[in-house]
Amino acid sequence: MNAQWKHGLPQTNHRICFGIFILAVASVGSVRGHDGPVLKTDTTVLSRNPPVCPRWALRPWVWEDNDNTQKGCEGLVKSYLSRDIPVGVVVIYSPWETAYNSLEWDRKTYPNPQTMINQFHSKGIKVLLWLNGFVSTDSPDYEYVRKQGYATDGGRRRNWWQGSGVHVDLTNTEATQWWHRKMDGILRMGIDGWMVDQSVHFLEETVQSSIGTMTKNQYKPYYYADIFDHTVRVNPHAVIVARAFSEPDQGDFAAPISKCTVTWGGDHHGDWAGLNRQLETLYRAAEAGYGAPCFAVGGSIGAAPTKDELIRQVELGALMPVMSNGGVNGGLREHLPWFHDEQTVQVYQYYATLHNELLPYIFSYGVESNLSGISIVRQPDKQRRQHFLGEELFVSTITTRTEEKEIVLPEGLGWVDYWNEGRICQGGSTIIYKVPLERYPLFIRVGSIIPMAVETSITNHGDETSTGKQTLLIYPFGKSSFVYHRPTGEGIAYSDVTIQVDEGAGCIQVAGTHKGSYRLRVKSFRRPEAVEGSDSWHYDERARYVVADKDGTSFRIKISGLSGYFRLLSHQAPNTARRKKMN
Numbered sequence: 001m002n003a004q005w006k007h008g009l010p011q012t013n014h015r016i017c018f019g020i021f022i023l024a025v026a027s028v029g030s031v032r033g034h035d036g037p038v039l040k041t042d043t044t045v046l047s048r049n050p051p052v053c054p055r056w057a058l059r060p061w062v063w064e065d066n067d068n069t070q071k072g073c074e075g076l077v078k079s080y081l082s083r084d085i086p087v088g089v090v091v092i093y094s095p096w097e098t099a100y101n102s103l104e105w106d107r108k109t110y111p112n113p114q115t116m117i118n119q120f121h122s123k124g125i126k127v128l129l130w131l132n133g134f135v136s137t138d139s140p141d142y143e144y145v146r147k148q149g150y151a152t153d154g155g156r157r158r159n160w161w162q163g164s165g166v167h168v169d170l171t172n173t174e175a176t177q178w179w180h181r182k183m184d185g186i187l188r189m190g191i192d193g194w195m196v197d198q199s200v201h202f203l204e205e206t207v208q209s210s211i212g213t214m215t216k217n218q219y220k221p222y223y224y225a226d227i228f229d230h231t232v233r234v235n236p237h238a239v240i241v242a243r244a245f246s247e248p249d250q251g252d253f254a255a256p257i258s259k260c261t262v263t264w265g266g267d268h269h270g271d272w273a274g275l276n277r278q279l280e281t282l283y284r285a286a287e288a289g290y291g292a293p294c295f296a297v298g299g300s301i302g303a304a305p306t307k308d309e310l311i312r313q314v315e316l317g318a319l320m321p322v323m324s325n326g327g328v329n330g331g332l333r334e335h336l337p338w339f340h341d342e343q344t345v346q347v348y349q350y351y352a353t354l355h356n357e358l359l360p361y362i363f364s365y366g367v368e369s370n371l372s373g374i375s376i377v378r379q380p381d382k383q384r385r386q387h388f389l390g391e392e393l394f395v396s397t398i399t400t401r402t403e404e405k406e407i408v409l410p411e412g413l414g415w416v417d418y419w420n421e422g423r424i425c426q427g428g429s430t431i432i433y434k435v436p437l438e439r440y441p442l443f444i445r446v447g448s449i450i451p452m453a454v455e456t457s458i459t460n461h462g463d464e465t466s467t468g469k470q471t472l473l474i475y476p477f478g479k480s481s482f483v484y485h486r487p488t489g490e491g492i493a494y495s496d497v498t499i500q501v502d503e504g505a506g507c508i509q510v511a512g513t514h515k516g517s518y519r520l521r522v523k524s525f526r527r528p529e530a531v532e533g534s535d536s537w538h539y540d541e542r543a544r545y546v547v548a549d550k551d552g553t554s555f556r557i558k559i560s561g562l563s564g565y566f567r568l569l570s571h572q573a574p575n576t577a578r579r580k581k582m583n
Contacts, residue, residue, distance in 0.1 A: 048258040049373040050291030051228075052492040053321065053366040054237045056126050056192070057262060057292075058359045059088020060352045063326030064335075065300070068095060070110040072332075077125065083338065084458070085349050086356045087125055091195055091241075091326065094130040099139035100162055101132060103182040117190050126192035128241065132199035133223050134158075136165040141182075150175035152219070153208045160202040167199060170226040171219075172210035180230050187231065193239035193261070196227050198246075198254060221256045228259040237491030241294065244285035247277065253288070257373075262322050263290045270299035270329050271309055275316075276385075276399050282320070283380035283387065291369035293377050294322035297335070304330030307340040308437065311347050312398045315440040318351035319395045321362050321376040347438050353458045358389075360451035360470070360487065365390040367485035367494055384408055392448035396433070396441040407433050407441055414569060416475055418442035421523060421544075424569055446565045447480035449473070449499050454519075460543065462519065469519040469549070472510075476503035476523060476564030488514060506562035511554045522546040522559060525568055529561040 064076050073092055080087045098104045105113045117127050135145050137157065142165065146155035151166035158164065169175045200207075200220045207219045224242055231238045239262055242255035246266030255263065265281030268274040282293040295317040298305040305313060314337075317323030325335055333339050337348035365376045368390075378388040386396040386407070394415060396407045409415050412427035419439055424446065425431060433441050444450070452471040454462035462471055470486070484497040497512035506528070508520060524539070524546045531537040534548035534557050546559055 049370050050257050050289065050375075051232075051259075051261050052370045052494075053261055053292040053363070054239060054491045055359060055363045055487040056088060056237070056490040057239045058322060058362050058366070059126075059356055060086055061089040061091060061294075061322065061324035061326075062087050063091035063093050063324065064331040065093045065326060065328045066332045068093065068109060070112065070116050074116065074119070076332075077120070077123075079336070079338070081123070083345055083349060084456075085337075085345075085352050088356070089126045089128060089192075089324075090120060091128045091324070092130065093195070093326070094162070094197075096129060100136040100165070101134055102136075102139045102141060103131075103186055114189055121190065127190075128193050128195050128239070129186065129191055130197060131194040131227070132197040133167050133170070134160055134162075134165040134199050134202075135168060136163050138163070139165070142166065145175075148174070148178075149210075150178060152203065158202055158204075160199060167203060169209050170222045175210070176226055176230075179226070183227075183230060184234065187234045187238075192235070192237075193231060193241070194227060195241045196224060196255070198243055198266075199223070201254075217253075220254055221259070224255040225259045228261070244288065244290040244293070245281050247281065257289050257291075260290060262292045262294050264294045264296055264324070267301045268296065268299040269302035270305035270313075270327070270334065271303040272400055274299040274303065275309065275313055279316075279385060279397065279399065280382060282377065283382050286375040286377035286380045286387070289373050289375060291375055292321040292366055293375065294324050295320040296327065297323060297325040298327060299329055300327030301329050304334035306334070307344055308401055310334065310337070310340065311344060311437055312440075314348050314351050316395075316397050318355035319389055319393070319440065319442065321366065321389075323352070323355055343438070350438075350458060351440075353456065357452045357454050357459060357461055357471075358450075359453050360484070361390060361392075363487050363494070364451065364485040379410075392445050392450055394443040394445070396443075398435055398440065403434065403436055405433050405435055405441060407431050409443065412445060413477070414446040414565065415443040416446060416448075416565070418444060421475075422525070422568070424565065444475055446475055446569075447477035447501070448475045449480060449482035449484075449501060450475075451482075451484050451486070462521065466519055469517045471519045471521060472499065474501055474508065474520060474522045476501050476562060477566050477569075478503055486512065486514070486516070503562060503564045503566050506559040508557045508559070509555075510550075510552075513553065515551070515553045517551045518549065520546070520548045520550070520557065522548065522562070523565070524559065524561075524563050526561065526563040528559045528563075531557065531559050533557040 077087055077090055098106050120127050135141050145151050145166055152169045155166055168179055200223050203216050205216050207214055207216055228240045241262045242260045243266055244263035245253050263285050265278045268278040285293050297313045297317045298310055337344040369376050380387040385399050388394055394410055408430050409425055409427055414424040417423040450473040452473055454466035454471045457463040479502050481500045485494045486497045487494050495514045500509045525544055527539045528546055531548055534550050537548040539546055548557055
């Protein structure tokens with residue numbers, strides 16, 4: 001991915017201790033007499049591995065909490081798309097209802113919700129709605145819920161941040177059936193999931209439920225599990241977004257791992273301090289085993305981001321499993337790249353596009369997360385503020401105003417500098433890395449095989465002719481392999497593809513079960529003598545890639561004279577310094 005410059009931007013070619021919460025959940029299972037559909041007495045499901053995050057949910061998200069109208073929502077999405085900034089999900093935040101959690105559209109602010117949903121879907125954009133468990137006092141359901149005994153604590157009113165009301169008792173079978181009927185009226189419209197905000201946090205420390213008295217922490221799993229379980233029963237490819245770990249004054253640990261598709265870290269300011277606190281919460285969630293942490297670009301409350309703060313958060317968000325942008329803290333001003341200047345628009349476009357291109361790679365590690373219980377965000381280092389995205393990409397974050405960072409690279413044979421693919425950094429070394437505003441510290445393990453979805457030339461990982469093809473970005477180094485959990489649609493379905501690379505023999509083997517159209521981009525520092533087994537190929541002299549197309553299920557391509565990273569490293573003088581300045 002050699003760096004090229006366009007319009008001033010580089011264009012490239014190329015488990016923390018969770019025991020307390022689990023024990024609290026387990027103690028719920030000891031309560032007898034519950035015959036409802038949520039947990040019964042089997043609570044082991046709550047500590048199981050995270051669900052697979054659907055492919056669609058890994059696209060960039062946008063939302064706003066200022067205008068809160070259909071016109072505002074549609075205008076926001078249109079503004080991003082008109083600047084060639086990809087949008088895959090729009091979150092419709094509160095208030096969208098006649099009253100909080102009435103689950104009935106307010107037709108004054110959202111006059112044609114079905115038309116809105118259909119139009120978003122026609123553009124390939126999914127729709128999430130805000131939801132929590134309180135029935136507010138101004139809701140037409142308030143008295144009904146109290147009289148039917150569908151609320152916790154005997155129907156006693158509780159205050160929360162949007163007023164007061166009663167919390168639906170999701171241990172009560174009749175209450176959950178009523179609740180599900182309310183949800184179904186919205187789910188039938190084709191929405192794709194819920195942003196499930198905290199509500200249990202505002203109950204008293206002891207909660208009275210239909211199955212007995214329990215602590216607030218013991219009740220939390222019933223809340224999240226019921227919404228998750230019913231939603232995916234209706235739509236297996238839907239998601240819920242919920243808090244994993246957030247700061248103690250916002251609820252600490254919340255949603256069970258196995259009932260949380262996407263996790264966010266709660267409300268944070270959009271400044272450097274908020275960035276650091278948010279990163280801390282997401283790293284805690286990753287350590288605990290939550291699969292797909294979501295970084296909220298620009299925060300959501302308090303201080304709005306400056307230009308520099310927004311750009312650094314866009315870059316970081318692009319290198320997390322899910323990136324989302326919206327909030328009341330400048331949501332229709334400082335959160336928007338065009339509010340600042342054209343440079344901010346170009347940086348946003350580049351990184352949102354890169355994130356979109358990495359969908360197949362991130363999805364594959366989302367499947368691994370479901371199989372292994374290890375987060376997509378791996379080995380988070382809270383002290384140095386760095387992490388792996390999967391196993392092949394290493395990210396060192398920028399959390400202050402700076403254009404230089406000391407980076408301690410992971411152990412290993414070598415790390416390719418994303419911005420200069422001819423530069424190999426020694427594993428375990430410490431480098432002083434230049435980070436101008438448009439550049440983020442990103443490194444690729446030598447030998448990596450990275451599946452991508454490329455549709456444009458914005459990042460120079462391909463161009464418009466790559467659309468519809470499965471791009472495989474290959475950095476040959478000796479022998480390497482990758483088991484790719486390839487998505488077979490936009491949801492959670494996948495099939496396994498085994499990819500093996502032998503640099504010395506110049507061989508690349510792909511073995512799958514579903515036919516596909518592949519585009520291999522194989523780094524080679526010299527033109528090969530010949531390429532056998534492809535449908536067509538060419539050598540990109542500027543980028544130094546062999547580009548080979550092949551349609552098939554399983555196939556073998558041989559590149560005679562492949563010159564990858566083993567040859568490059570063998571001609572480089574060993575870097576024995578433990579601290580080296582990188583320009």
